[in-house]
Amino acid sequence: EKGGYPSFMAKEIDEQPRAVADTLLGRSDAAGRLVLDEVRIDPAELAAVDKVVVVSCGTSAYAGQIAKYAIEHWCRIPVEVEYAHEFRYRDPVVDERTLVVSISQSGETMDTLMAVRHARELGARTVSICNTNGATIPRESDAVLYTHAGPEVAVASTKAFLAQITACYLLGLYLGALKGTAAPEVVKEVLDELHAMPEKVQTVLDGLERVREIARFMADSRSVLFLGRHVGYPVALEGALKLKELAYIHAEGFAAGELKHGPIALIEAGQPVFVVVPPPASPHGLHGKVVSNIQEIRARGARTLVIAEEGDEGVVPYAEEVIRVPACPPLLMPLLTVVPLQVFAAELAGAKGLDVDQPRNLAKSVTVE
Ligand code: F6R
Secondary structure: OOOOOOOHHHHHHHOHHHHHHHHHOOOEOOOOOEOOOOOOOOHHHHHOOOEEEEEEOHHHHHHHHHHHHHHHHHHOOOEEEEEHHHHOOOOOOOOOOEEEEEEEOOOOOHHHHHHHHHHHHOOOEEEEEEOOOOOHHHHOOOEEEEOOOOOOOOOOOOHHHHHHHHHHHHHHHHHHHHHOOOOHHHHHHHHHHHHOHHHHHHHHHHOOHHHHHHHHHOOOOOEEEEEEOOOHHHHHHHHHHHHHHHHOOEEEEEEHHHHHHOHHHHOOOOOEEEEEOOOOOOHHHHHHHHHHHHHHHHHOOOEEEEEEEOOOOOOHHHOOEEEEEOOOOHHHOHHHHHHHHHHHHHHHHHHOOOOOOOOOOOOOOOOOO
């Protein structure tokens, strides 16, 4: 069943171009319009939505954090992203004009299911982004947008994550088109860029030999930090989560802008830090700001492992290692930048002799509170 791969995880990481492609498949027409037939909520009702709340857990919650940047950009309405287990025990401000989007690979996560039930009681419209046909969460939601990653066997999520991010972009564009905040040309342009992503994910996968080497060298690391900014921030969080789950190494992700507010105190000689760099074309000079962060930590002796766009020479002077990804629009970058981090964690865990498919203490589907 592993098709010649050493683990399900290795196979699933390799299946990511396909997971993205299949999630896009059949969801736009020749004219570049979105066709989300499964989202069976009255378009007028969707157009009137004035707030989106995303509820999810773990890796799926990081997909939600990425969705926030995209949906706010295209739809011009606030997006709140909340852990499902926190949402259900607050007194959340949700009403008929709120769209509650749940994201769940399994569709059975109890915390997420209860959050969806809570949202419905409060009168919200609910959309489920889910990888498992006919699971409980999509059945209990008003609408579902299935991710087509195929069955994910390894306990820690990889290909489902890329499919979730892809589905979030589709939902954001769909909502933006209905609201009139995303012009048809914009929708078409982003769709074209999305359709180019599977090949770019493949390019990343094909160039990871050095990352594997670094991971093997680092097998006895005690702590690894991850920095990112904008959509690179949730990618940093996911990189840290993968390393904790698979390799049992202390790992923490930070928003790069937060560095000077505390975490920089952790930096000492030899501390490995992955930095997910926004493309040079990012708005607001974000690229330069993150390059300054790399410079600061490098000056304090950090080992800087930098993930940057092809051709971005600005990072080179301060990077111990540069891991390249193809150029793409800033919002879509997570589909590429997370891949080296997944492979790093899996390879390092393998080097430690751990079972990457079945990490200790974890279950694939968390159906208890
Ligand atoms: C991380 C991981 C978990 C799940 C989380 C939510 O690798 O697998 O953090 O992402 O338990 O699961 P789903 O998406 O099934 O609701």
